[in-house]
Amino acid sequence: MPLTLLSQDPLWSDITPIAQQEAEGALVPIMYGLEYQDAMDYFRAVSASEEHSERALDLTLRIIRMNPAHYTVWQYRFQTLLKLEKSLTDELGLMNELAEENMKSYQVWHHRLLLLTHLPPPISPSTIISELSFIATSLLPDAKNYHTWAYRQFVLTHFEALLTPEDWRKEQTWLDSLLKVEGDVRNNSAWGHRWFLSFGRVGVLEGGKGNVEREVEYTLSQIKLVPNNASSWAYLRG
Structure with a gap:
């Protein structure tokens, strides 16, 4: 089902979108889909004004679902989560869904890493064991996924003090x-x-x-x- 364009959404009527600047006479211009182009035009405007709001958070998720490899959007989402003091535990729950859909996206795993390392203390050993269980399940569809293995070793190394023999x-x-x-x-x-x-x-x-x-x-x-x-x-x- 097509998304409603932000240019047609009253919630965004106060924002002047910023279009992508294409080089004149570009040999191979990228033909973005209309929904993605629309969302990115508004993201440029939001990031330029450093707006960290609920609608900005929704916008980052909208773009991520279309392009889970967009590192800049992931980083802006993380910054917005911190600015709004949102629950990082809830965000981890969302990452369960997004990781399952985008196992080979480095950005998904890096965002998860940031969330885990910014959880408010104290972090219980059960949280880490649960994370290792999630990673093991994530490896079932593709047991050779480099990003998943690298993330597992990070968790084991970073939280080693919480692990028993x-x-x-x-x-x-x-x-x-x-x-x-x-x-x-x-x-x-x-x-x-x-x-x-x-x-x-x-x-x-x-x-x-x-x-x-x-x-x-x-x-x-x-x-x-x-x-x-x-x-x-x-x-x-x-």
């Missing part, structure tokens, strides 16, 4: 399940996460030689199962 054991168990043959043993992102858990995070190298021997043994067992798996050979070489 049992939480780390559960993380390893979850990852092991992904690296089984019936799962996705060729998932290079999962192998990269295993490296993070075994060697990359703070304090993990205290296991020293035992860590290395354990991982060599594990990797050799995986190679025996799938000899032509480049991911496990790369891990062994590392």
Whole structure:
């Protein structure tokens, strides 16, 4: 169903839209859709006047739903959320929907990162465990999505103080399940996460030689199962 143009909405009658400036004689001008062009014309006007209002917040979501990769609009939305003192927890709920629809958009995950790091203290361990659960679910449709894996490692690193040894054991168990043959043993992102858990995070190298021997043994067992798996050979070489 077509959106009502903002130029026809009385709520925006006090704003003079700012059209995009195209270079004269541009070789390949971008043919934006009418709804997107209309929304962006009003966004330029709003951002130029530094208006942080409810309608500006609605406008950012309108544009994001049409173009989830628009970094500037995401950043303006975050600034507006802070200015209006909106609930960042509620925004995380909205991000559940948008992340599901736009798994491979870096901007979606970066916005989620900003929200998580700006939640008012104290942040409970259950919040972090819930976030890890959401990420695991997000990986089900595409277990190799780089942005999702990078975000998971950020959460584990940034909130490490809230995680118990049992939480780390559960993380390893979850990852092991992904690296089984019936799962996705060729998932290079999962192998990269295993490296993070075994060697990359703070304090993990205290296991020293035992860590290395354990991982060599594990990797050799995986190679025996799938000899032509480049991911496990790369891990062994590392």
